[in-house]
Amino acid sequence: MEYKYKSYAKINSYLNVMSKLDNGYHEILTHFQIIDLYDEVSFKESDSLLIASNEETIKDNNSITKTIKWFNEKYGVNQKFEAKIKKSIPIGAGLGGGSSNAAIALRFLAEFHNIQIKDIDNTEIALALGADVPVFVHKKSCYASGIGDILGKSSFNSSEYLLICPQIFVSTQNLYKSTYLKFQNIENKEINSFLSVLIEENKEFKDFYDLLRSQLPNKTFEKLKLSGTGSTLFLQNPSEGEKEIINEKIGKNFRIFLTKGLEY
Structure with missing residues (x-):
């Protein structure tokens, strides 16, 4: 028997890094919004552990x-x-x-x-498998704190999100180690702590960011936000004019996804 699932993506509406903890992890404040971009994952019993994927790079090293x-x-x-x-999620x-x-x-x-599943501790999951895993385990858009393992109240919307994905691989671990990372004193739902770090640390991303600045109207550019530690930038509820401009000026060189927030 084959078991089939949709594995949905998320965006971070904002992401504040507040401090570094004694265990080496970082305390964050964020909001996760689940979106309708997804991978397709299936399982069936086998005599050995086998992974097949349309993405060659994850066959030998993957989270499953x-x-x-x-x-x-x-x-x-x-x-x-x-x-x-x-794989469909970059x-x-x-x-x-x-x-x-x-x-x-x-x-x-x-x-x-x-x-x-509720009997498995979120912190144990986060430390063993990754800080973002608990929010997907519990399948809800919500506010989160701790290292991402303390899930707060559910909060979702059905906004459209236009994603601009430059196919620049970003190492989350390296960004957390960066000397450019500055901790927030208070929660700020308008910023992502990693945007300035990426611009300083990653020349490829800086070139991408500067290109968007030069190609897009200033009002549109200033609405762009970074998801997670990047490299995806997104625009919430883009106008038809903004969709047209981005597809015309940016779409030839970068992957563009028009997605929608899921109502859970």
Whole structure:
């Protein structure tokens, strides 16, 4: 039997880094909005652990393999599956594709073994599998704090989001280590702490950002926000004119997605 799932992406409406914790992680304040861009993931039982994907770079190093191995160790099982991942969410783009895939695998494994997903601690999941994984496990758009493991009240909208993805892979780990990262004293829902860091640290992203500045009307450019640690920039509720300008001036060189917020 084959089990099939949609593995949805997210955007961060804002992301504030507040401090560095003693365990090396960082305290954040953010809002996750789940959007209707998704990967397709399927599982079926197998004699060995196999991963197939249309994206060659993740076949040997991916969050699903990591999740299955962690689950097997945690629960003392030796479960093997053939997993197929049809990627549509850009990799290393701040859209949570790997974290979403991990959450799908964890939900599937819990259901397969009759384990209540709510009984698995969010902090344990975040530390073992990734800080963004809990929000996908619980399938809700919401505010979050801690390292991303403390999920607050649900808060969603059905806005349109126009994503501009430059296919610049960004290492989250490296950005958190950057000397350019400045901690916030108070919550600011208008900023992403990593935008200035990316501009300083990553020349390829800076060139991309400067190109958008030169090609887009100033009013449109100033509305762009960074999702996660990048490199995706997004525009919430773009006008028809803004969609046309972005597709005409930017769409030939970068991937553009018109997505919608999911109402959960």
